[in-house]
Amino acid sequence: MASVMAVMASGKDVLQPSPSLAQAASTNAGPPVKFGVIGCGYHGRDIVGTLAVLPNAPVVALCDHYGAFLRRTGRSAPDAKQYANYKDLLADENVEAVVIATPSHQHKEIVQDALKAGKHVYCEAPLASTIEDAKAIAMAAHQHPKQYFQAGLQFRSDPQRDFLVDYVRTGAWGQTVSARSQWHKKTSWKRAAPTNEREKEINWRLDKNLSTGLIGEIGIHQLDAKSWFLGKRPQAITGIGSTVLWKDGRSEPDTVQINLEYEGGIHAGFDITLCNSFDTDYEMYYGTDAALMVRGSQAWMFKEADAPMLGWEVYAKKDTFFKEVGIYLVANATKLTTVTGSGEDDAKDNPYNDTPLYYALENFVHNAYVHQSGVEDFIAGFGDEDEDVLREYLVELEGSKKPAANYKHGYEASVIACKAHEAILGNKRIEIPSELFELA
C-alpha cells in the first residue's frame, strides 16, 4: 500500500520491471555496444569489472601506458586487445564506445580525439581539473551530435535517486531551508608504486596543480546531487582546508569544508576528511515540512511535527535514528505490499541494490544504442546535410533514453568543483557568475 501511494505521489508508472542483475541478464537487454576502456587504474579496473557483468557491454579493447596496469586489467577482460597508446585504440574500428578513466587532467585530448574518431564517449567526472578543459570537453561533445556523450556523474543514473528527485519536486519537504553532506573515510588516499617517478605519477590527486583534490575527485557526485535536488546552481562558495594527519609532502589538504550559497538564502555545507571515518557519507536536505537523508541508494524522510500528513506514511516502514524516526523511502514500484521488516531486510525490500556505476554504464549502453540507431535512421531517411534538423530529432530522442548525466551536467558540476577547490586553497569566499555555467 505504501509503495502504491508513493508511486502515485511520484507519478511513476506501476509497470517498471524489477531490475535485479539476474533478470537483466535473462531479458532482452538491447543490442551490444563494444567498449574500449582508456585508463586501467583503480577506477578503470572497477569499470571493466562492472562492464563484465552487463549482458550487452563486451570490452573489446583496453589501454594504459603503464604495462603492469594494462596486463592486470586484461585478466578481467581476456578477449580485449591491449594498447599502450590511446590513439591506437581509437583507430580500432571494432571499438564503438570508449570509457575514459585516466587522471582528470588528461581527459581533454582523449575525449576530443575519441569524438573525432566517431566513438561514443563516457567521460569520468570531474570532466577535467580546470574550467577551460571542462569547457573544451563539453564543446567537443556539443560539436559532435552524432555521437553519444555521457559524463560520469553516476548518481544521475541511479533509479532510487531519480525517483527521489521526482518526489522532492512534489514539494514533499516544504520550503527548502538548507542542505548538508559529508564524506568521511580514514585513509591516506596515497597509492604505492615501485619507483619514485611512478609514485608521483599515480598520486596526481595529491597534487593541487593537477587535480581538484578531495572536493573534485570525491566530492563531485555530492556537489552535483545538490544542484540536482535543490534545482539550483551555487552563486558563491566559501572554502577552507588543512592537512591534519597525512603530512607527507602532499599539496592537497586532507580535510576540507565548503559552504555553497544558493539563490533564496539557501546554504549547503559539505565536509570531506581522510582523517576520520565516522558516519561515512550521506546527504541531508532540510525543508520546513521534512528533512531528507540520502545514504547511498537508501533514503529516509523525517517529518516535522506540524507538517501535513501525506496518508501513506502510516503504513510505511520506519527506522529510528537516535531520537528521530525516519520514514523509509524506496522506489519500489512493483511491490504492492507494505515494506516491512527490520534494517537487515533492507536489501530485500530495496530492489535497487546494484552500484550507481552499474546503472550509469547500463544506461550508457542503452542510450548509446538509441542515439546511434536514431542517427542512422535519420540519415537513411533524410540525409545528413542539415545538422540543425538532426539535432532537433536528437532532442526528441531524449524521451527514449534512460536517466544519465549529459555534457552540460558534467560541465556545470566540474565548474563547481574547480571553484570550490580554488576557494579551499585560498581559504576564501568566491563568487560564481551565472555566465560561467553557460557554454557559449
Added chain:
Amino acid sequence: MKLSQRIICYWSVLSLIWASTLLSQAQNTTYKGMFRGSSMKVDGTSTVHDWTIESKLISGAIELKGAFPSDLAVSEVPALSGTPKADVKISARSLKSGKPKMDQVMLAAMKADDHPWITYSLKSLAPSKAERKSGDALAYDSVGELTVSGVKKEIKMPVTFTPTEKGMKINGKIQIKMTDYGIDPPAPKIALGLITVGDELDLTFEWHTQKK
C-alpha cells in the same frame, strides 16, 4: 510528297512528341518527406492499460503528374491526372513508447532485426465521395500496400491533402491487426503477472512534405 517535305513532316512530328514529353515531365511534381512536423502514431490496448508508440521519421516521396490541386475553395475534390507514385518508409526501431522496456518488447514482436523497415506503396488515389465544404482539406480514398514485419497487405485508407507553405501535408488513419502481419500480440511477463496486448491497432499519421 517530296523528300524534303517528308523530312520536314517527320521532324515536325518528332519535335511535337519531344516537346509534349518535355511539357508533361515539367509538370511532374515531387514532394519529399520532411522530418519537421511528421509523425506516425500507433495506439493500442492491453489488459492493463492503453499504450501509444510513435515515430517521427517518415521518409520517402510522393510524385504527381502535374501539380496537385492547391485550391481548397473548390466544392468538389478534383480527380488527379494519373495515379501519383508514393513510397514511404519508416524504421521499426524509430517507433518509441517512452518506456525502454516496452520498446524492446515491441521490436522483438515485430522481428525488427530481420525486418527493420515498415514500407508503404501507393496503388491508387480516387477523390472521396464524402460531403465536403469549401476550405476543407482535399479528401481521397487510397489503396496501397503496407509491409510490416516482412508481410505485405493491401490496405484501403482515407487520406486528406492540405497544401502548406513548403509543399503538402498528408493525413490518414487506419485500423489494422497485428496478426494480419504475422505479429503475435506480445504477452510480456512482469512482476504483476502477464500483460496481454490487444490485436487491433489504430495507425494515425501526419506527413509533411516539401515540394522539390
